[in-house]
Amino acid sequence: MIDRALSTLADRDYTNVSYRVFNIGTANDLPAYSAEIGVPVDDRGLHIQAVEKIFEVAARRRKxxxxxxxxxISLRFVQASDALMSMMYGRDTMMIELIMLTHTEGGFELLADYEEAFYALGGRPHWGQVNSLTGSDGLITSMYPRFDDWLAVHRQLNASGVFDSPFSKRVGISASRFVS
Structure with a gap:
């Protein structure tokens, strides 16, 4: 099915800035929200399994x-990064962007199901998009092997808490300060 769809493309290869590559016309102007998950691209084929998982999760949620x-759904491939908290840290990555039109019934739940399914494939959610990531059960530490190193630097640079937010508290990057 994918090969058949690709054969209909006008250009076999096309390189440009991202907003021109994934330009779907007036649909770009519709209000929407999205999640993006990065899965490793390697000999294990987890990125192929991730595409199959999209169909499985979508079919289950529909039923x-x-x-x-x-x-x-957008798929793009990105080279490994040495930025400690990057979704691409230490590995070539396939980015999966899952877009939902605003007011899609069950949309947030569907995105959470995708995210949970991708964890089993080494998926790392985008920090700035819709995600259900929390700091519980050592999940972030397992995703990012040098999280503790990064956290030590963060605490040094954020001693006053100026960069604290509800999100940073939810994922365990910062803590609420309680005074008795």
């Missing part, structure tokens, strides 16, 4: 509660 993927 459970009539929740549907309401927008296109």
């Amino acid at each position: 459970l509660g009539h929740a549907y993927q309401s927008s296109p």
